[in-house]
Amino acid sequence: MERVPVLKIGDILLVSIQIDMEDQVALQLQEDLAERIVATGCHGVIIDISTLDIVDSFVGRTLATIASVSRVLDAETVVVGMRPAVAITLVELGLSLPGIRTALNVELGIEMLARSRAETEVELDDEDDADQAAVTTS
Amino acid sequence: MNQESRLIPVATDQDVVRVRQLVRTVAVEAKLSLVDQTKLVTAASELARNTLVYGGGGTVEVGRVRSEIRAGIRIVFADQGPGIADLDLALTDGYTTGGGLGLGLSGARRLVDEFAIDTAPGKGTTITITKWCR
Numbered sequence: 001m002e003r004v005p006v007l008k009i010g011d012i013l014l015v016s017i018q019i020d021m022e023d024q025v026a027l028q029l030q031e032d033l034a035e036r037i038v039a040t041g042c043h044g045v046i047i048d049i050s051t052l053d054i055v056d057s058f059v060g061r062t063l064a065t066i067a068s069v070s071r072v073l074d075a076e077t078v079v080v081g082m083r084p085a086v087a088i089t090l091v092e093l094g095l096s097l098p099g100i101r102t103a104l105n106v107e108l109g110i111e112m113l114a115r116s117r118a119e120t121e122v123e124l125d126d127e128d129d130a131d132q133a134a135v136t137t138s
Numbered sequence: 139m140n141q142e143s144r145l146i147p148v149a150t151d152q153d154v155v156r157v158r159q160l161v162r163t164v165a166v167e168a169k170l171s172l173v174d175q176t177k178l179v180t181a182a183s184e185l186a187r188n189t190l191v192y193g194g195g196g197t198v199e200v201g202r203v204r205s206e207i208r209a210g211i212r213i214v215f216a217d218q219g220p221g222i223a224d225l226d227l228a229l230t231d232g233y234t235t236g237g238g239l240g241l242g243l244s245g246a247r248r249l250v251d252e253f254a255i256d257t258a259p260g261k262g263t264t265i266t267i268t269k270w271c272r
Contacts, residue, residue: 020158022151023187054158054176056183057241085176093180093245094231 004029006036012113013037013075014106016048026062033066037073044113045070048106050081060095067100076116078102080109143201143212148189157186157198161213164200168211170271178211178269181246185215185265188242192235193217193263203268210251210270218262225255 002025007014013036015029033045047063049055055063067077080103082090090097103109144164146157161182165175182198189196196217203212222228229247234240247253252268 020155022155024151053162054180054183056180056187057239057245058183058187061239083176085173088173089176089180089249092177092248093184094241094248095239095245 001025001028003032006032008036008040008042011042011117012044012046012110013040013042014046014048016051018051020052021059023058026059030062030066030069034069034073037070037075043075043117044110045075045077046106046109046113047077047079048081048109049079049086050083050105052086053083055082055086055090055095057093057095060090060093060097064097064100076101076113078109078112080104080106143199145197145199147195147197148186148215148217149195150190154183154186154190157200158183160198160200161211164202164211165269168202168209168271170211170269174269174272177249178213178267181249181267181269182213184242184246185213185267188265189215189217189263191238193219196262205270208270210268212266212268214264214266216262216264221259221261221263222255222257223259225257 002019004015004017004025013033015033037045047066063079070077078101082102101112103112144160146153146160148154148157158179161179162175165178170178186198189198194217196215199214201212203210227233229244231244232240246267250267251270254266255263257263
């Protein structure tokens with residue numbers, strides 16, 4: 001069985017799906033990614049589907065599951081590079097991929113992850129400051 | 139179906155991939171638009187998976203058809219599985235007996251121009267879809 005490679009680039013795991021995946025390959029990717037997120041501590045996952053000429057309900061569901069599992073493991077997933085014809089077909093099929101963040105290409109996906117990470121860190125800092133303030137005033 | 143149809147047995151995941159590739163090839167030959175190619179291949183993928191998962195395997199036949207006014211592609215998915223007892227329910231968005239999303243049958247129907255289903259409990263299922271060139 002073929003396997004989709006998962007590359008680590010800085011704080012991001014990058015997956016570029018270059019083959020017409022059998023269902024088992026998609027399920028294997030789901031498992032591989034969860035393991036790599038935990039092993040590397042990466043906070044972002046980018047899945048490039050620009051070479052996929054179709055996304056059917058099975059692949060769509062797999063992408064949604066990957067996004068949910070990543071979130072539970074403290075990583076954000078962005079699906080990038082969807083072809084226009086694929087987007088039209090997916091919506092008509094009835095699959096609007098709720099809960100999945102998308103960007104037009106890898107570069108914009110990386111920017112999106114960097115922004116959302118920065119926002120999360122600001123929130124965390126604010127909470128720390130609030131905690132400290134509470135301590136000093138008491 | 140005309141003389142040029144091709145038959146693929148569907149017994150594994152790999153066969154579903156083969157069905158997608160054959161349908162894509164025929165759709166390109168028939169000069170379907172890119173969006174229509176994508177819709178037809180997606181519908182074929184959903185239905186071929188159903189043939190495998192619910193029908194226990196079967197066959198997919200892909201061929202070009204021609205009516206008096208236009209040309210198109212016809213695909214027949216046949217299995218000797220348990221058949222579908224409640225067709226209306228099976229065609230409802232979100233209904234599934236297999237742990238999927240329940241979009242395969244209903245979604246595939248939306249993606250093609252003609253959709254016919256012949257099934258009965260214990261008699262297997264045959265689904266015929268047609269996409270016409272615009």
